[in-house]
Amino acid sequence: MNAPINAPINILGRLLRSPAGVAGLALLALLALAALSAPLLFPGDPLAIAGAPLTPPFTDPAFPLGTDRLGRNVLAGLFHGAQASLAVGLAAAAVSIVAGALVGTIAGFAGGLADEALMRVVDAFQTVPGFLLALAFVSVAGASLPVVILAIALGAWTGPARLARAEVLSIRERDYVAAARVIGMHPAEIALREVLPNALPPVLALAAVIVGNAVLIESALSFLGLGDPNIVTWGSMIAEGRNVLRSAPFLSIVPGIGLVVTVLGVYLLAEGLSDALASRKARP
């Protein structure tokens, strides 16, 4: 419909009243700030050698978090890594939500053979663990940022698809869908304008969880050396630090903290979001 203005504002308001939601938003805002300010604070290539190798943290004011084995600035890597992690996480979540919601809506709305066929495809994808699927896809297609994003989405779109289908199945029986048919609305318009927007909120709550998983999978791929080699990611930084884990553990710990903070922020936001959505449902 044309003016669904007040619903999102209500959800935002309730999100801001839940402690988990506020904490999650704050952490993610911090990360977004780091990601956005990375090219301003640390212009130039974060993969370039900047100083003496293996400078410990808090010793050289030029490198507050020290340098790695090749003398690269860890703080710059952390900031640029935030960019890569958030970009991959958001893009993978967006791709899987859009693909999943469309497939789920079509399956639920069309029913019959189309539903059966689509859901069997979903089953097939769900039997393979998401990480293995991503691993296999990247090893075949080669490591680059778009491939990594697609690889992660490949394992993540089934959740949104199932959820969207379940929502659509319940919504399509409601009177307002019957009312839309009665006024002569085209089935495609009913699916996309009456059903899909109302099936979306629970699917969007899932988005946060997908972003968290995507960040972790991307790091794991990078850790295994299957990330885009031209981009600093926290996973590749941890892999790099692993070689000197005993002498310079900070090289693994610093990006590890970045990961923990990101995933924690995302999950807290998801928690707050599902609370906000639940209270919307509780009201008549």
Place this chain on the structure above:
Amino acid sequence: MRAPLLAVQGLTKTYRSGGREVKGLDDVSLSVAAGETIGLVGPSGSGKSTLARVVMRLIEPDAGTIAFGGENLGALNGKALRTVRKRIQMVFQDPSAAFNPRATVADVLADPLRIHGLASPAERPRRIAQLLDSVGLSANLAARPVHAVSGGQRQRVAIARALATEPELIVLDEAVSALDVTVRGQVLDLLVRLQRERGLAYLFVSHDLAVVRAVSHRIAIMDRGRIVETGPAGTVVADPQSETGRALVAAIPRLHISHLNREASQNA
């Protein structure tokens, strides 16, 4: 007698649940003339809502024909069906379920105007204000979300939506059952007034014989998927022939009957 506006013949619909067959509709035939109100009464589960939805082509019957205003409504599909829908509209029982939860009153009324090309985008606000006025609502309501207006107002919006395409027949499926008593009276008055002004026909589905008696010209009584009795409203209520009819009449509160009879004689 002129050809009726709506004529259904031999409609049958069987539901299967857990190996058991339930006859939702069992060889139902019924006709509605232009400008006429047919009351469709029956206990819960008698198939009256199923009949309403089959007439609206929301449920597909297993057998039977639906003829509407010279068209074979039961056989239409796709675009042809969507075009005919303009002439036959429906008001649902629960006004809180019958609207997209994200829509404003203006959205709800603009949709049928847009879909059937009845008003250009520039004309729509004026048409929407007219529609609201015709159901006794203020044009100021247009910008409000449907879910922010009261139940009685919402049912008026539902009626306005049904009127938007200027239909010849409106199917009212328990349209006043969810409303409280005073609001119900107002909405019934509104329906009767609209019928007088526009020559609308109603298929008025309700479990409440007293309400049906007040607005209908003819009454059909349903039970277990069959129409067990049809006749002029006064006759059916005064002297029901079927067992179901007698049970329904017996269930009308006494005070209500005398009041309705007086009202009916004034209307006649």
